Amino acid sequence: MVLPELLQSKTAELMAVASAALFPLGLIFLKKGYDHSTPLYGTLIVTAINAVLLWLFALLFSSLPITVIFSSAVIFFIIAGAIGHGIARLLQFTGVDKVGPARNTIALATSALFGAVIAILFRGEKWTLPIFLGTMAIVGGIAVLARESKKTKWNPAYLALPITAAFLYGIMTNIYKVGLEKIPDAAIGAAVGLTAALFTLTVVAAASAVKGPGRIKIPSLGKAMPLFLAAGIINSLGLILNFEAIKLGDVTVVFPLISAQPLFATVFGHLFLRQTERISWHVVLGAVIVVAGIVMITAF
Numbered sequence: 440m441v442l443p444e445l446l447q448s449k450t451a452e453l454m455a456v457a458s459a460a461l462f463p464l465g466l467i468f469l470k471k472g473y474d475h476s477t478p479l480y481g482t483l484i485v486t487a488i489n490a491v492l493l494w495l496f497a498l499l500f501s502s503l504p505i506t507v508i509f510s511s512a513v514i515f516f517i518i519a520g521a522i523g524h525g526i527a528r529l530l531q532f533t534g535v536d537k538v539g540p541a542r543n544t545i546a547l548a549t550s551a552l553f554g555a556v557i558a559i560l561f562r563g564e565k566w567t568l569p570i571f572l573g574t575m576a577i578v579g580g581i582a583v584l585a586r587e588s589k590k591t592k593w594n595p596a597y598l599a600l601p602i603t604a605a606f607l608y609g610i611m612t613n614i615y616k617v618g619l620e621k622i623p624d625a626a627i628g629a630a631v632g633l634t635a636a637l638f639t640l641t642v643v644a645a646a647s648a649v650k651g652p653g654r655i656k657i658p659s660l661g662k663a664m665p666l667f668l669a670a671g672i673i674n675s676l677g678l679i680l681n682f683e684a685i686k687l688g689d690v691t692v693v694f695p696l697i698s699a700q701p702l703f704a705t706v707f708g709h710l711f712l713r714q715t716e717r718i719s720w721h722v723v724l725g726a727v728i729v730v731a732g733i734v735m736i737t738a739f
Contacts, residue, residue, distance in 0.1 A: 451688025454680045455696035461677035463704035465670040466540035467711050469532060472666035476658055478533040479647060481667050483640045484660075485532075486524060488671030489678065490633040496679055497626040507622050513631055515618030520632025523611025525639035527604040534600035538593050539716035544704035545584055545726050546601035551698065551733045552577050553609030562613060569735045576732030580725045587721030625682045698733035701726040 469481050498505060507513070534543040552574055558564040581602075585595045611632075618628055650656050660667070684693045705726045709718040 451684045451693055452696060454684035455688065455693045456699070458677045458680040458684060459697050459699040460703045461673050461680065462700050463540055463544050463707050465673035465677065466532075466535050466544065466704065467707050468666045468670040468673065470535055470540055470712060470715075472663040472670065473536045474663075476660050476663035476667070478536045479529065479640070479644055480658060480660060481663070481670065482529045482532045483637075483644055484664070484667040485671040485674055486528065486633060486637050486640055488668065489524070489675050490630065490637050492672075492675040493626065493630040493633055493678065497624070497630045501624050501626050503622065503624045503627060505627070507624070507627060508631060510622060512618060512621035515614050515621070516628045516631040517635040519611045519614035519618065519628075520635035521639045522614070523608050524633050524636030527607035527611065528636065529640065529643070530600045530604035530607070534597065534604065537597035537600060539708060539712065541701070541704045541708035541716060541718060541722050541726070542584060542587075542593070542598070543601045545701040545722070545729050546581060546598045547605050547608075548698065548701050548729045548733055549577055549581065549602055550605035550608035550612070551736050553606045554612045555609075555736050557609050557613050558616075562616070573732040573735030576735065577729050580728035580732060583721055583728060584725035587719055587725075625685070629678065629682070694737035695734040698737060699730055701729055 465485070469485070472481055531543065531547055534546070537543075538546075555564075555570050555573075559566050559570075581598070585598060615628060615632070619625065622628065648655050648657050681697060684697065705718055705722055708716045708722075
């Protein structure tokens with residue numbers, strides 16, 4: 440088989456790998472932007488770009504008429520978006536500031552575990568041996584990562600930020616699933632959810648800007664703006680490729696590839712953040728163990 444034919448036959452897999460690489464790459468730009476601004480405004484700008492680009496994608500490529508957004512079922516996407524893309528993402532992006540993209544992404548990978556547990560408890564899905572083994576692997580990987588803090592300067596308590604975000608993402612995933620059963624279009628669901636998240640974050644930003652009666656302080660974005668814009672565009676491309684990979688490929692093949700994000704985050708952290716983020720063997724081993732756990736949960 441010639442190379443073009445091989446690439447065409449593996450389109451979904453290539454999209455999944457590209458998606459897995461783009462998400463942590465966006466976090467690198469975000470982390471650099473924090474030198475000039477705050478995680479809240481980084482989250483707000485990235486989410487705004489997501490919302491604009493996902494609406495364009497939904498309008499151009501959705502398989503359903505856009506009028507489905509007036510269905511009562513859209514409430515599931517609104518709730519899921521406010522919880523996940525809004526609150527959870529703010530916690531996730533704050534975690535990037537506190538522990539760095541690599542450690543943050545490894546801890547965030549526990550969302551697969553939380554999503555599975557929530558589905559078992561509330562949606563009647565079955566607890567299987569692969570889920571149990573995957574759970575043990577993810578817990579072990581986080582434990583390896585936490586032990587690293589004894590030899591470095593970061594506070595392991597900050598892992599609570601991405602882990603809490605992962606729990607909320609697990610809730611978001613299950614609410615999205617309910618919405619997709621009624622409106623089976625992931626692009627429209629994501630666009631609606633991101634719009635709800637943008638509203639949520641705008642309210643949070645407005646509240647945080649009020650410093651007292653008649654006093655409003657909005658941080659200057661300055662040099663952070665181009666970095667946040669780059670992060671938003673890269674993150675949006677990751678989302679679109681994620682949707683397309685899931686649509687074109689087998690879930691059992693695509694999900695494990697998308698779950699490789701901690702490995703890419705570790706590599707990018709070593710390449711681009713050497714001065715601020717030390718990548719030790721604990722981080723590498725933790726990433727490998729966590730990814731193995733995610734594969735067991737999502738692929739079997």
